[in-house]
Amino acid sequence: MSKTPSSLREHLDDFIADTLSRCTRCGKCFEACPMTRYSDGLSNAEPGAVVSGVLDWLTQTPGNAESVAWLKVCTQSSRCIDACPEGINAMKMVRVGQMSAMGSLGVPAEQTALSGRDAKDFFRVINAFAETQMSAEEIARWQR
Ligand code: SF4
Structure with missing residues (x-):
């Protein structure tokens, strides 16, 4: 039986560790994204490299420019x-x-790449916290 995380940070750490251990960097998630066409910074992006950049962020290491664009x-x-x-x-x-x-997970302020404005608004952060408590099925139901 899997253990129940005792805190949000523990939940995030578990999610990050699981993602890093299972992600093959195939890039299929990026390829399925309907929004990439709207970013000039992603016009020639290699899907696996973009995902690698996102995974870097998960390890509190600044990811590449393409990951920030995504x-x-x-x-x-x-x-x-x-x-x-x-x-x-x-x-x-x-x-x-x-x-x-x-900068919410420990990346030093001078190395951050997004501001609250970039992430649209504070409610995206609220959504992020909510999503950490929900399964993919629950998120889909919630969005409907
Ligand atoms: S790159 Fe995306 S689609 Fe491929 S394994 Fe990782 S999270 Fe899944």
């Missing part, structure tokens, strides 16, 4: 969730990446 355009379509062959909640991966790029 973090900026996410609108929570959730198509990335269904696209992942490993069953990873890729939307949550992006959300945690946003949190890290904003």
Whole structure:
């Protein structure tokens, strides 16, 4: 039986460790994203490299410019969730990446890449916290 996280941070750490151990960097989540066409910074992006950059953020290491561009355009379509062959909640991966790029997980302020404005508004952060408590099925039901 899996243990119940005792805190939000523990939950996030568990999610990050699980994602890092299972993600193959295939890039299918990125390819499924309907928003990438709206970012000039993603026109020639290699999907696996973009995901690698997001995973860097999950380890509190600044990711590449392409990963930041993807973090900026996410609108929570959730198509990335269904696209992942490993069953990873890729939307949550992006959300945690946003949190890290904003400095919420320990990245020093001078190395952050997103401001609250970039992440649209404070409520995205609220959503991120809510999503950490929900399964992919619950998120889909909630968004409907
Ligand atoms: S689709 Fe899944 S396994 Fe592939 S890069 Fe995205 S999160 Fe990783």
